[in-house]
Amino acid sequence: MAINREYVGRVYPATAPYEVSRVKIAEFADAIGDPSPVYRDAEAARAAGHADVIAPPTFAIVISMASSGGAIADPGLGLNYAMVVHGEQRFEYARPLRAGDVVTAQVTISDIRAVGSLSMLTTRTEIKTVGGEHVCTALSTLVERGDAA
Amino acid sequence: MSDQLSYEDVEAGAEIPAVSYPVTRLSLVKYCGASGDFNVIHWNERIARSVGLPNVIAHGMFTMAEAGRFVTDWAGPGATVTEFGVRFSAPVMVPDDDEGAAIEVTGKVEEKLGDNRVALALTARSAGTKVLARARAVVRLP
Numbered sequence: 134m135a136i137n138r139e140y141v142g143r144v145y146p147a148t149a150p151y152e153v154s155r156v157k158i159a160e161f162a163d164a165i166g167d168p169s170p171v172y173r174d175a176e177a178a179r180a181a182g183h184a185d186v187i188a189p190p191t192f193a194i195v196i197s198m199a200s201s202g203g204a205i206a207d208p209g210l211g212l213n214y215a216m217v218v219h220g221e222q223r224f225e226y227a228r229p230l231r232a233g234d235v236v237t238a239q240v241t242i243s244d245i246r247a248v249g250s251l252s253m254l255t256t257r258t259e260i261k262t263v264g265g266e267h268v269c270t271a272l273s274t275l276v277e278r279g280d281a282a
Numbered sequence: 283m284s285d286q287l288s289y290e291d292v293e294a295g296a297e298i299p300a301v302s303y304p305v306t307r308l309s310l311v312k313y314c315g316a317s318g319d320f321n322v323i324h325w326n327e328r329i330a331r332s333v334g335l336p337n338v339i340a341h342g343m344f345t346m347a348e349a350g351r352f353v354t355d356w357a358g359p360g361a362t363v364t365e366f367g368v369r370f371s372a373p374v375m376v377p378d379d380d381e382g383a384a385i386e387v388t389g390k391v392e393e394k395l396g397d398n399r400v401a402l403a404l405t406a407r408s409a410g411t412k413v414l415a416r417a418r419a420v421v422r423l424p
């Protein structure tokens with residue numbers, strides 16, 4: 134059940150370019166129940182000082198998961214996803230993601246360790262525009278619980 | 283749209299009133315689709331129980347998103363979040379009924395930083411249990 138520690142330091146290839154769309158941002162804002170116009174209406178977003186519709190802060194997980202998803206599904210890593218819960222999450226933003234951004238995400242497995250019956254997997258994902266502008270760094274710790282009772 | 287807060291109006295130590303955010307099974311289904319995280323423990327009670335969970339649980343990222351809403355609603359539409367981090371200290375159980383669960387978020391202005399930035403310390407509880415720990419956000423006000 135343990136996660137393969139040999140994967141620490143592994144850097145996965147950057148994802149294919151992902152285009153941040155107004156429709157996806159609005160869908161995400163709906164799903165988290167946030168009615169703010171800056172997530173839906175370009176005029177409202179501009180009036181508030183943004184270049185276009187911006188994404189809610191945690192929208193970055195949609196992009197970082199697309200990247201870490203490849204790592205999580207790597208059979209050599211040995212992660213049992215039904216036994217996984219999210220331990221920690223942190224984002225550092227250079228600016229909000231916004232509609233029209235075309236970004237790639239690159240994940241590095243920064244740490245794997247065992248704490249009792251738990252295995253902890255920490256990843257660092259860098260989200261950049263295809264032009265090379267750094268937008269967000271996402272740091273995630275996933276916890277694989279021990280064997281089910 | 284909430285009003286825009288200005289940096290000058292913020293005082294270190296100020297408490298931000300609590301807000302309660304509902305979460306139902308439908309919320310989780312919608313969040314699965316919007317986020318792309320279809321982990322079965324967020325929508326299938328049979329499998330959730332079979333892997334030792336007491337019920338279907340909310341995505342940690344759903345809870346974090348509600349804490350994010352709390353920050354951006356307080357800060358106003360022109361604010362931008364520059365840092366946001368949480369530890370998920372307990373899962374939010376979401377029963378199969380019409381009411382679901384509630385996530386209650388509170389916050390406090392921890393300190394005023396340079397460059398119009400403000401650091402907030404956040405708490406989130408559901409059914410009396412602390413569901414986020416070390417929750418902190420830094421937001422830049424216009």
